[in-house]
Amino acid sequence: MIDRNAAVLTIDLAAVAQNYRQLADRIGGAQCGAAVKANAYGLGAAEVAPVLRAAGCRHFFVATLDEGLSLRRILGSGPQIFLLNGLPAGGAPDIIGADLVPVLDSPPEIEAWQQFGRKGDIPRPAAIQIDTGMSRLGLTAREWQRLIADGDSLRRFPLALVIGHLACSDEPASPHNHQQLALFRRHLEIARDALPAGTPISFANSSGIFLGSDYHFDLARPGAALYGLNPMLGQPNPMRQVLRLQGKILQVRDVDAGTPVGYGATHTCAHPTRIATIGCGYADGVFRALSNQGAVHLGDHRAPIVGRVSMDLLSIDVGEIPAALVQPGALVDIIGPRQSADDLARAAGTIGYEILTALSARYERRYLPAG
Numbered sequence: 001m002i003d004r005n006a007a008v009l010t011i012d013l014a015a016v017a018q019n020y021r022q023l024a025d026r027i028g029g030a031q032c033g034a035a036v037k038a039n040a041y042g043l044g045a046a047e048v049a050p051v052l053r054a055a056g057c058r059h060f061f062v063a064t065l066d067e068g069l070s071l072r073r074i075l076g077s078g079p080q081i082f083l084l085n086g087l088p089a090g091g092a093p094d095i096i097g098a099d100l101v102p103v104l105d106s107p108p109e110i111e112a113w114q115q116f117g118r119k120g121d122i123p124r125p126a127a128i129q130i131d132t133g134m135s136r137l138g139l140t141a142r143e144w145q146r147l148i149a150d151g152d153s154l155r156r157f158p159l160a161l162v163i164g165h166l167a168c169s170d171e172p173a174s175p176h177n178h179q180q181l182a183l184f185r186r187h188l189e190i191a192r193d194a195l196p197a198g199t200p201i202s203f204a205n206s207s208g209i210f211l212g213s214d215y216h217f218d219l220a221r222p223g224a225a226l227y228g229l230n231p232m233l234g235q236p237n238p239m240r241q242v243l244r245l246q247g248k249i250l251q252v253r254d255v256d257a258g259t260p261v262g263y264g265a266t267h268t269c270a271h272p273t274r275i276a277t278i279g280c281g282y283a284d285g286v287f288r289a290l291s292n293q294g295a296v297h298l299g300d301h302r303a304p305i306v307g308r309v310s311m312d313l314l315s316i317d318v319g320e321i322p323a324a325l326v327q328p329g330a331l332v333d334i335i336g337p338r339q340s341a342d343d344l345a346r347a348a349g350t351i352g353y354e355i356l357t358a359l360s361a362r363y364e365r366r367y368l369p370a371g
């Protein structure tokens with residue numbers, strides 16, 4: 001049964017496909033994969049991944065084994081599915097059974113895959129990640145050098161991919177980008193004789209694609225840009241917007257000057273006005289940090305959020321908005337034509353990634369077809 005008061009999340013699958021094709025065109029001769037981890041950044045992997053496959057994607061990236069198993073059921077055989085978070089303990093049989101590709105992030109994971117990464121007598125492919133400045137997952141410079149020194153260690157299983165990851169690619173002027181690229185190239189150069197011929201290389205994420213062809217290598221793996229987030233800080237967003245989030249007005253009331261609004265009475269109305277209550281709150285991914293500083297839109301009209309955002313509700317001041325637009329059941333844009341996910345994130349002091357991955361299961365989801 002549909003909750004008639006639920007917020008409405010509309011996802012434009014044609015926009016996702018168009019964004020993928022735009023990114024694929026930008027990298028020219030390299031291949032374009034897609035990061036669909038975290039349920040396709042909150043938009044729904046079951047709906048998004050087949051659209052990306054139809055648009056030409058053959059390489060998908062998820063974080064965990066559970067995500068990989070789910071994605072294999074969605075896509076069926078064919079596309080490569082990489083597990084970015086490495087080889088989980090005891091996970092090799094499931095990985096092999098589902099024909100997934102683990103991204104090995106440490107010497108112990110490499111050793112474990114060499115031992116278990118077989119299906120019958122056939123070694124199964126894996127990828128290796130090199131850390132070039134994130135200090136997260138991936139082999140350190142010393143670990144990479146020891147691996148290379150170990151003779152044929154890089155030939156004991158099919159090496160599907162060697163990857164690195166950029167830390168500051170959304171800031172084109174950051175010196176870290178060039179430093180990481182130079183270090184990654186040095187790591188590849190010292191392994192030139194140890195790497196099997198033709199081993200694919202991947203370095204660029206969404207923002208990395210826009211740093212230029214030096215960063216593209218053989219395979220890019222965009223994520224956020226596919227879903228409409230801006231890959232370049234401080235510059236116009238080249239991507240098509242993918243989603244619209246609309247909350248519903250539950251109640252409208254006239255209030256006098258001096259009337260407090262919400263928990264903690266953190267907002268007091270300075271003059272007589274009208275307050276509308278929206279059926280959406282921090283349990284739905286509308287962050288509490290938006291209290292008293294975020295806004296929504298009714299058509300072209302901006303309505304500030306007043307008082308604290310609560311678990312299931314938020315309040316907006318609609319005193320300056322035509323009454324015909326402010327009725328119970330009317331939809332207000334939390335994310336929409338006048339306010340992108342990136343805009344909302346800035347108001348909340350966060351990033352668009354967090355806005356998308358916090359999208360609630362309580363929303364009424366509507367998917368616009370890809371074609």
